[in-house]
Amino acid sequence: MFFKRINHYGDVGLILDFGSDSSQQISQEVNAVYVLLQDIDLRQLNVIPSFNKIVLSFQSIKERNRAQDSIESILTKVNLTNSQKDRKLWNIPACYEDIYALDRELIQITHGLTKEEVILKHTGKSYYAYYIGFMPGFPYLGDIDSSLITPRLATPRIQIPARSVGIARKHTCIYPKISPSGWNIIGQVPFDIFSLEHSRTSLFLPGDTVQFQSITEKEFFQIQSKRLLFDEIIKEFSK
Amino acid sequence: MNRFQVTRTGTYLTVQDWGRFHYQHLGVSPSGMMDHRIPQALTKVIPNHQNQFLEFAYVGPSLKVEQGAIKVSVGGQCNIFVQKHNNTQIEHAPYTSINLFEGDELTIHNTIDSVYGYIAFENGLGLEPCLQSFATDTKAQIGSINRPLQIGDQFEVSKDVSSWDLQSSEEVNISKQTNFKVYPGPQMNYFSDEVLQTFVSSPFTITTQSDRMGLRLEGEPLKSHISHDILSEGILPGCIQVPTNGQPIVLMRDIPCTGGYPKIAILARDDISKIAQLPPGTKITFDL
Numbered sequence A: 001m002f003f004k005r006i007n008h009y010g011d012v013g014l015i016l017d018f019g020s021d022s023s024q025q026i027s028q029e030v031n032a033v034y035v036l037l038q039d040i041d042l043r044q045l046n047v048i049p050s051f052n053k054i055v056l057s058f059q060s061i062k063e064r065n066r067a068q069d070s071i072e073s074i075l076t077k078v079n080l081t082n083s084q085k086d087r088k089l090w091n092i093p094a095c096y097e098d099i100y101a102l103d104r105e106l107i108q109i110t111h112g113l114t115k116e117e118v119i120l121k122h123t124g125k126s127y128y129a130y131y132i133g134f135m136p137g138f139p140y141l142g143d144i145d146s147s148l149i150t151p152r153l154a155t156p157r158i159q160i161p162a163r164s165v166g167i168a169r170k171h172t173c174i175y176p177k178i179s180p181s182g183w184n185i186i187g188q189v190p191f192d193i194f195s196l197e198h199s200r201t202s203l204f205l206p207g208d209t210v211q212f213q214s215i216t217e218k219e220f221f222q223i224q225s226k227r228l229l230f231d232e233i234i235k236e237f238s239k
Numbered sequence B: 001m002n003r004f005q006v007t008r009t010g011t012y013l014t015v016q017d018w019g020r021f022h023y024q025h026l027g028v029s030p031s032g033m034m035d036h037r038i039p040q041a042l043t044k045v046i047p048n049h050q051n052q053f054l055e056f057a058y059v060g061p062s063l064k065v066e067q068g069a070i071k072v073s074v075g076g077q078c079n080i081f082v083q084k085h086n087n088t089q090i091e092h093a094p095y096t097s098i099n100l101f102e103g104d105e106l107t108i109h110n111t112i113d114s115v116y117g118y119i120a121f122e123n124g125l126g127l128e129p130c131l132q133s134f135a136t137d138t139k140a141q142i143g144s145i146n147r148p149l150q151i152g153d154q155f156e157v158s159k160d161v162s163s164w165d166l167q168s169s170e171e172v173n174i175s176k177q178t179n180f181k182v183y184p185g186p187q188m189n190y191f192s193d194e195v196l197q198t199f200v201s202s203p204f205t206i207t208t209q210s211d212r213m214g215l216r217l218e219g220e221p222l223k224s225h226i227s228h229d230i231l232s233e234g235i236l237p238g239c240i241q242v243p244t245n246g247q248p249i250v251l252m253r254d255i256p257c258t259g260g261y262p263k264i265a266i267l268a269r270d271d272i273s274k275i276a277q278l279p280p281g282t283k284i285t286f287d288l
Helices: A024-039 A061-077 A104-111 A115-123 A217-225 A230-237 B037-045 B193-201 B269-276
Strands: A005-008 A013-017 A046-049 A053-057 A089-094 A126-132 A139-142 A157-160 A164-168 A171-174 A179-181 A184-188 A209-214 B002-008 B014-016 B053-057 B062-067 B069-075 B078-083 B089-092 B097-101 B105-111 B116-121 B154-157 B179-184 B204-206 B214-218 B239-241 B249-251 B263-267 B283-287
Touching: A005 A061, A013 A061, A024 A046, A024 A053, A024 A061, A024 A126, A089 A217, A089 A230, A104 A115, A104 A184, A115 A184, A115 A209, B002 B069, B037 B069, B037 B116, B053 B105, B062 B069, B062 B097, B069 B105, B078 B097, B105 B116, B179 B269, B193 B263, B193 B283, B263 B269
Parallel strands: A089 A209, B179 B283
Antiparallel strands: A005 A013, A013 A053, A046 A053, A126 A139, A126 A209, A139 A171, A157 A179, A164 A171, A164 A184, B002 B062, B002 B154, B014 B053, B053 B116, B062 B105, B069 B097, B069 B116, B078 B089, B078 B105, B179 B263, B204 B214, B204 B283, B214 B249, B239 B249, B239 B263
């Protein structure tokens, strides 16, 4: 068990602390507890998992205190395997060609790699979706191959295109929307990953596994022009 | 059909409710009204508000009834006028019901010694919820209307007003409270006793770089002896985070879902509404 303690977070919040590190193991436990919290009626407003914490918010101090008692009593029942049900395995097409890969060359130079090596390393591993945050539908994926680990840009960009694939430190991500960004942009995916029309809302959910697959510009345009709906994307690119 | 139109936006006119909950784990901000006290008082004047309010900052809007009639109430410290269709002008008090008929135009002037004002509408604004809420998050472009309102925006309310009787409620006292008792933040230990002493003893000024996402403060810099960079974790309105420059930010309603700066302290829930009403230039102090 990585779970350390429950602390108050202001007067109407709680923070569950799983230690100061981040690892897939810790995250799996975070997500297992998260799943457990979904199953009980805590009357919470929000539950926000991240790498090593879960923050909960409530309407009142009274409800916060009531929930704290219930959470303490269920934490003994955490089941890691149970939390893996309903998790999806994604095979996500991404185009790494120059017009989408604003910082791929910088990464090649930093690490002495060829274009093909960068693509091979990024597509060669399946990533764990630690959590969704920063902006609606934004997945923190990791960990990337150690030879691709790159710091954030010294000066963040004011704007990057929607659906951009980025890497920073040991994580990789996909931007659901146009955004300012300090991540190194190395490619783009050909469909939206956030939808107000679908009940899932975010294509990726915490605990999902994501592997990228390199596609040509032509294939990128072909998929993009289909304007796939979430159900079609799920059917075609996940299992 | 009752229809009115925005003929002047004022500043930062948005549709809001009490907040969008149960989506923050997907990266969606809670948003909602900056000051919950005012709309709470307005619900007594307009009980059938459908949780669809307009919020403005500093300068109020003008709304003109194009067809039919509507009943509204305005909350906040501001002057309210109605230009009647026969060209007479009538002043109204906040927290009273105002009946607007075809051709009437409601104009709300500046908020006085405060920031936010609200309008409640009998039968609401005829909107559909987005992710179970009417709130607007302009940064993420999520909402029944996913942007600030513009001149020409029209609202249609199919239901007619059931009673034109005058209703009113007590005025909300927008206190001038500038000292806030705060709770320890999860990274309070990132700051030495000396820095914490500075935090509670020196004033911080609310800067003009403040909006629905956060109030940026300026004062004696609060430097961490550990780091200004933490593993991102969930944040809530009221969290006081300290980025590398040492100038604290009080997070408000349109927060990102997680933040990577250490949080020195957290405001009490009810103080978020109070601090929201303090205009830039106000000096505030904290008590741990």
